[in-house]
Amino acid sequence: MANVISDEMIEYVGILAKLELSGEEREQAKRDMGRMLDYIDKLNELETDDVEPMSHIFDVNNVFREDVVTNGDDREQMLANAPEKKDGTYMVPKTFE
Numbered sequence: 001m002a003n004v005i006s007d008e009m010i011e012y013v014g015i016l017a018k019l020e021l022s023g024e025e026r027e028q029a030k031r032d033m034g035r036m037l038d039y040i041d042k043l044n045e046l047e048t049d050d051v052e053p054m055s056h057i058f059d060v061n062n063v064f065r066e067d068v069v070t071n072g073d074d075r076e077q078m079l080a081n082a083p084e085k086k087d088g089t090y091m092v093p094k095t096f097e
Helices: 007-016 023-045 074-078
Strands: none
Touching: 007 023
16 A cells, blocks of 8 residues: 555655655655555555444543532622612623714
8 A cells, every 4th residue: 555655645645744855754654655545555455344433432421410400590699799780680891982
């Protein structure tokens, strides 16, 4: 699989990654990408028919609690420390005309 990595592909990946690679760096990247593809080919040889697909290696359960309102809508208490209020709302300075 390593032979599918061309100089043009390395140049294209360099452009996408916004990297300026020297000739030596391009050759090293070509070898590295080839080794990665060879490893993927090796992984594809594994027998995985009886392996259940998973999104995480640990058994993860939903850890979020139910969203329950506990303090209610006590408008007077919320507005108690407001510097200015009008008709049950906060008064704020104008930000534009």
